[in-house]
Amino acid sequence: MVDVKGVLDKVDSCARACGRAGEVLLMAVSKTHPYEAVMEAYAQGQRLFGENRVQEIAAKFPPPGQRPDGMTLCLIGHLQRNKVRKVIPLVDRIDSVDSIPLMDAIEHDLASTGRTMDVLFEINSSGEAQKSGFVDEVSLMEAVAHLADCPHIHLAGLMTVGPLGGDVERITSAFRYTRGLFDRLNRMGLGLEVLSMGMSADYEIAIREGSSEVRIGTAIFGMRSYDA
Numbered sequence: 001m002v003d004v005k006g007v008l009d010k011v012d013s014c015a016r017a018c019g020r021a022g023e024v025l026l027m028a029v030s031k032t033h034p035y036e037a038v039m040e041a042y043a044q045g046q047r048l049f050g051e052n053r054v055q056e057i058a059a060k061f062p063p064p065g066q067r068p069d070g071m072t073l074c075l076i077g078h079l080q081r082n083k084v085r086k087v088i089p090l091v092d093r094i095d096s097v098d099s100i101p102l103m104d105a106i107e108h109d110l111a112s113t114g115r116t117m118d119v120l121f122e123i124n125s126s127g128e129a130q131k132s133g134f135v136d137e138v139s140l141m142e143a144v145a146h147l148a149d150c151p152h153i154h155l156a157g158l159m160t161v162g163p164l165g166g167d168v169e170r171i172t173s174a175f176r177y178t179r180g181l182f183d184r185l186n187r188m189g190l191g192l193e194v195l196s197m198g199m200s201a202d203y204e205i206a207i208r209e210g211s212s213e214v215r216i217g218t219a220i221f222g223m224r225s226y227d228a
Contacts, residue, residue, distance in 0.1 A: 075095060077090045107151075120156060
């Protein structure tokens with residue numbers, strides 16, 4: 001059973017305990033779950049949704065003009081450059097921009113339509129080889145500088161995935177590192193608003209470390225079907 005209210009209550013309770021009441025948004029991640037489950041979450045008041053794969057977005061969701069009012073859809077999984085053209089018409093935001101070549105591909109296709117799109121830069125805050133994202137501050141700053149050549153891309157914030165394994169100290173360190181980068185960019189005048197950190201297993205740590213948006217799937221929709 002889809003449970004938006006129960007998760008929202010927990011997120012809000014954690015935010016209040018940190019003195020951050022009303023500061024944390026919930027993104028519902030419906031990976032492998034059907035559109036009927038998405039619509040059940042929508043009926044419970046959820047409006048912000050995330051998906052990991054371009055193919056699943058294209059197969060699951062109606063075209064943007066046919067979606068319910070207020071539904072916002074973000075790509076949160078790794079994006080290959082050869083799929084940029086397919087995904088841009090389907091989403092409101094790309095949360096997993098992790099290289100300058102990917103920025104160039106997105107800019108090229110946005111420019112052809114005249115559209116501007118919000119993106120998040122993904123940070124590999126744990127240093128794990130299997131994860132995507134900018135691996136250090138130098139590469140991140142190079143990408144920030146490259147925004148001058150990408151007028152159709154609007155950097156709205158940063159995103160990271162916590163380290164695997166559930167070690168609280170490592171998770172806290174990764175989120176704190178990403179928050180530090182976020183704050184530095186804002187001191188440079190970028191005006192970032194979105195700090196997307198935390199999933200079902202670690203969102204409480206993320207909220208304590210300053211996350212403005214948590215990405216929850218299993219706790220809302222139940223266990224995923226990896227046969228989907």
